Amino acid sequence: xxxxxxxxxxxxxxxxxxxxxxxxxxxxxxxxxxxxxxxxxxxxxxxxxxxxxxxxxxxxxxxxxxxxxxxxxxxxxxxxxxxxxxxxxxxxxxxxxxxxxxxxxxxxxxxxxxxxxxxxxxxxxxxxxxxxxxxxxxxxxxxxxxxxxxxxxxxxxxxxxxxxxxxxxxxxxxxxxxxxxxxxxxxxxxxxxxxxxxxxxxxxxxxxxxxxxxxxxxxxxxxxxxxxxxxxxxxxxxxxxxxxxxxxxxxxxxxxxxxxxxxxxxxxxxxxxxxxxxxxxxxxxxxxxxxxxxxxxxxxxxxxxxxxxxxxxxxxxxxxxxxxxxxxxxxxxxxxxxxxxxxxxxxxxxxxxxxxxxxxxxxxxxxxxxxx
Numbered sequence: 001x002x003x004x005x006x007x008x009x010x011x012x013x014x015x016x017x018x019x020x021x022x023x024x025x026x027x028x029x030x031x032x033x034x035x036x037x038x039x040x041x042x043x044x045x046x047x048x049x050x051x052x053x054x055x056x057x058x059x060x061x062x063x064x065x066x067x068x069x070x071x072x073x074x075x076x077x078x079x080x081x082x083x084x085x086x087x088x089x090x091x092x093x094x095x096x097x098x099x100x101x102x103x104x105x106x107x108x109x110x111x112x113x114x115x116x117x118x119x120x121x122x123x124x125x126x127x128x129x130x131x132x133x134x135x136x137x138x139x140x141x142x143x144x145x146x147x148x149x150x151x152x153x154x155x156x157x158x159x160x161x162x163x164x165x166x167x168x169x170x171x172x173x174x175x176x177x178x179x180x181x182x183x184x185x186x187x188x189x190x191x192x193x194x195x196x197x198x199x200x201x202x203x204x205x206x207x208x209x210x211x212x213x214x215x216x217x218x219x220x221x222x223x224x225x226x227x228x229x230x231x232x233x234x235x236x237x238x239x240x241x242x243x244x245x246x247x248x249x250x251x252x253x254x255x256x257x258x259x260x261x262x263x264x265x266x267x268x269x270x271x272x273x274x275x276x277x278x279x280x281x282x283x284x285x286x287x288x289x290x291x292x293x294x295x296x297x298x299x300x301x302x303x304x305x306x307x308x309x310x311x312x313x314x315x316x317x318x319x320x321x322x323x324x325x326x327x328x329x330x331x332x333x334x335x336x337x338x339x340x341x342x343x344x345x346x347x348x349x350x351x352x353x354x355x356x357x358x359x360x361x362x363x364x365x366x367x368x369x370x371x372x
Contacts, residue, residue, distance in 0.1 A: 019238025044212030
């Protein structure tokens with residue numbers, strides 16, 4: 001189970017040429033390293049992931065289908081036919097949602113984004129409003145969308161942390177459509193274009209996701225790869241060349257796979273410890289974790305891992321099974337402590353009358369509670 005939200009759990013620093021960078025463990029949501037991850041930046045075509053997210057969301061919910069066709073308006077054709085990357089759409093042409101998505105993901109078509117926006121929301125302006133609403137819903141606090149395709153605009157910005165949050169949500173929310181991101185080439189209107197994502201060619205384990213480039217933002221990439229069932233996601237921006245982008249993405253992903261590991265500590269329902277009970281019909285209460293506890297940390301830090309249970313005790317009866325009663329705290333060197341709630345593993349009734357007085361006396365005398 002992923003941790004609630006994407007939190008910086010490691011202060012581990014890795015040198016990088018990128019101006020902004022962040023790497024995420026897919027299974028846990030743990031940040032393995034980051035550099036200027038909260039800095040506003042020109043996200044270029046990486047922000048097309050929001051257009052992809054909103055489209056896939058409507059596919060999943062049944063509002064549209066992959067074989068539905070949207071018409072290329074004259075406005076879209078005139079606006080985007082000669083501006084940046086294109087799918088080479090023609091005015092009046094009717095194009096399937098499947099082809100438009102591939103046009104966005106593989107060909108990075110600005111025109112494809114605009115057609116999807118008009119087809120879904122009625123206009124690019126309305127779709128931009130949806131993008132900003134979804135950004136708030138997903139917790140993208142450092143983002144604002146001014147267009148649907150990442151065209152340079154001072155009011156169009158994201159942070160590396162927001163981009164990786166969005167990428168992680170696409171992977172987890174839409175597994176049935178995610179395979180589109182590893183398509184290496186796509187042909188439309190007789191024109192074949194290769195996927196610009198370098199990791200698809202230099203890392204056999206890579207399967208996504210998106211590149212971008214603007215004069216202001218430099219060269220950027222959202223890259224993801226899976227090795228031995230373990231997924232890493234990486235965002236880089238501000239690199240000086242295509243070559244640097246491909247080299248740096250491969251280097252950092254390989255570093256993450258070699259130097260960090262996933263460690264399952266507890267399964268949901270495991271009893272972690274027990275606690276003294278005050279004036280209860282049972283003297284001890286099992287403390288149960290109600291979610292899987294999985295850590296992503298460096299192999300060095302794994303040897304220094306500390307796990308402790310924190311609660312104010314003894315815990316007074318009556319106690320209801322499932323009631324939050326304690327916290328599981330996990331820490332290691334250079335790691336922000338993580339906390340997970342522990343709940344009562346059983347219901348325990350309160351002692352009555354003479355038994356309660358006797359238990360209280362014994363506790364004060366002997367320092368422990370006794371059962372009836």
